[in-house]
Structure formats: structure tokens, C-alpha cells
Amino acid sequence: MDLSRFIGLEIMNNLSLEVDIFPEVETAELDKKMQSILTLNAKKLFINSLEGLVKPRLLPVLLKLLSISPDRKSSAITKEERIALVKLLKHFKLTFKALEGFDKAMVTAGGASLKEIDPRTMRSKLVDNLFIAGELLDLDGPTGGYNLQVAWSTGRVAGENAAK
């Protein structure tokens, strides 16, 4: 959600994102862990043996990307497939088609340039007696309360000064 602010700007440039799902573990260490998981769960389905390691919703996605059938047992996983899984977990690539649009957006980006506003009063420097606040400004922040704070702070300043 937070990254969409930047993706929105970069999307025209064929942006891709690489996620390291196990940033705290080196590739070799993760491969070792995977080997022991496969050995310990040799009789189980491969997909079930990964439970607890990877979020359940990600499991079918991983299998699909690795072209591993869901009915394969852990013991049937080849060394190449195991290495490919580790590589995928360390370098999970995402590409973007589009943002979800206005209906799903949490904040609009863009609006009246801050250069055109007096920050002490939120009054427009271009149009007499026009006060601008909140999302009408070219001002947006990460999720976590910044946008509400912008709305409240600029709204109060704009309101008080408009009333004068």
C-alpha cells in the first residue's frame, strides 16, 4: 500500500520489485534449512512441508512459479527444484500492471503546488481569498497518520484564517 505512492510515479518505466522473503537468512543457510525440512517431511506433500515456513497464501503461488504439481511428495523434489525454490524466496520478483485506481486509493497525489500557498495562512498566492487544505494540496505522506495530520493541521490554519 505504502509503496504504491512511488510505484504510481514509476509505473510508466516498467518498474519491477524484488522481495527477499527471508532477509535475515543467507541463501546457503536457507538451502540447508530447506534440505532438512525436505528430509524430515519426506513422506508429506511438498506443499504441506512448507507450512510454517511460508505464508499459506503464498504456497500455491510458489508451486505454480516453480511448475511443481501440488501432489508431489517432499521426497520427490529434486536438488534443482529445491535450489530454484530458495532462489525464488530470496529474489521474489513482482511486476506491476497498474494501480487499483481512485476507488481503492487512500490518498490522492498531486494538487495545488505548495509554492503557490502561504503556509502561515494556507491562502493561495494566486487567487484572492482562496484557502486550500488537505488533499487539495500537492502533499501526501506514507500511511501511518501523516495524511490525516496534513488534513487537520492545514484545515485548522486555513479555517481560522479564512474566518478572519
Ligand SMILES: Cc1cc2nc3c(=O)[nH]c(=O)nc-3n(C[C@H](O)[C@H](O)[C@H](O)COP(=O)(O)OP(=O)(O)OC[C@H]3O[C@@H](n4cnc5c(N)ncnc54)[C@H](O)[C@@H]3O)c2cc1C
Ligand atoms: C480507506 C482510507 C483509509 C485511510 N487511512 C488513513 C490512515 O490510516 N492515516 C492517514 O493519515 N490517512 C488515511 N487516509 C487518508 C485521509 O483520510 C485523507 O488524506 C484525509 O481524510 C483528507 O482530508 P481532506 O479534508 O483533505 O479530504 P476529505 O476527507 O476527502 O474531505 C473532503 C470533504 O469534502 C466533501 N465534498 C466534496 N465535494 C464537495 C462539494 N462540492 N461540496 C461540499 N462538500 C464537498 C466530501 O464529501 C468530504 O467530506 C485514508 C483514506 C482512505 C480513503
